[in-house]
Structures are given as structure tokens and as C-alpha cells.
């Protein structure tokens with residue numbers, strides 16, 4: 295498994311995985327915008343020339359926001375998301391962040407377990423945060 299920053303051409307694969315993993319996927323354009331945002335840190339997990347996982351975060355001052363993280367269904371439970379998260383936290387810390395925040399759907403047990411295990415704590419709920427009306431739990435970790 296290789297971990298590296300996104301190349302522009304990766305966005306097609308990332309957008310495709312977004313569609314597979316989320317009911318409200320980031321669009322190609324939203325993903326492309328990470329290349330003109332110098333506060334965004336992107337990371338891809340690549341196996342045999344194929345993107346099997348990805349994530350990115352945005353740092354603003356002492357706070358960073360984990361925008362997204364996902365792993366291809368055929369590659370889950372191998373520690374890929376945990377490694378992506380660990381590396382993105384390192385990038386955010388290097389950019390000056392002292393805390394990482396994220397939002398997770400209250401029904402997303404897999405993601406919540408991932409974040410709890412990585413040391414995140416639940417802070418508060420954002421009622422009806424998602425387009426379909428589901429609540430988000432905001433989680434935080436001191437970096």
C-alpha cells in the first residue's frame with residue numbers, strides 16, 4: 295500500500311469512490327477545488343495502481359476539519375482508514391492545527407468506531423445536518 299498526495303488525475307477515481315460510499319457525494323468540481331486550496335491536505339491509498347482509499351482535511355489556524363475519508367468496500371478492515379487518518383492528522387499538525395474536528399452521521403457505526411479508536415471524542419450534535427435530515431455528531435481530537 296502506498297500513501298501519497300492526490301495527483302489531479304486521481305479525482306476521477308476519488309469521485310467514483312465517493313459515489314459508491316456516500317449518498318451525498320462530493321462532486322468532481324468540489325474535489326478539484328482542493329487543488330486551488332492551499333490549506334487542504336489530500337491523501338490517497340494506492341494498491342497496484344488503483345486508488346482504494348482517500349481522505350482530505352482543511353486547516354485554518356489552530357483548527358482543522360476532516361472533510362472526508364473513505365475506503366473501497368473490498369479493502370475495508372485492513373487498517374487503511376486508520377492510517378489515512380493518522381497521516382492527515384500529521385499534515386494538519388504540521389500546518390499549525392492543534393485540534394481536528396469532523397462530522398459523522400449518527401447511524402455510521404463503522405466510522406464512529408474508527409474515530410473513537412483514534413482518540414476522537416463526541417462534542418455535540420448538529421440536528422438535521424445532512425440533506426436527508428439525519429443528525430451529525432461533531433467529534434474532536436487534540437493533535
Ligand SMILES: CC(C)(COP(=O)(O)OP(=O)(O)OC[C@H]1O[C@@H](n2cnc3c(N)ncnc32)[C@H](O)[C@@H]1OP(=O)(O)O)[C@@H](O)C(=O)NCCC(=O)NCCS
Nearest residue numbers: 315363364365370371372373374375376398404405407408
Ligand atoms: C468508515 C471507513 C472509512 C473505515 O475504513 P476501514 O479502512 O475499513 O477502517 P480500518 O480498517 O482502518 O478500521 C480501524 C478501526 O475502526 C473500527 N471499524 C472500522 N470499520 C468498522 C466496522 N464496520 N464495524 C465496527 N468497527 C469498525 C475498528 O475499530 C477498526 O479496527 P479493527 O479492524 O482493528 O477492529 C469505511 O467503512 C468506509 O469507507 N465507509 C464508507 C464511507 C464513510 O462512512 N466514511 C466516513 C465518513 S464520516
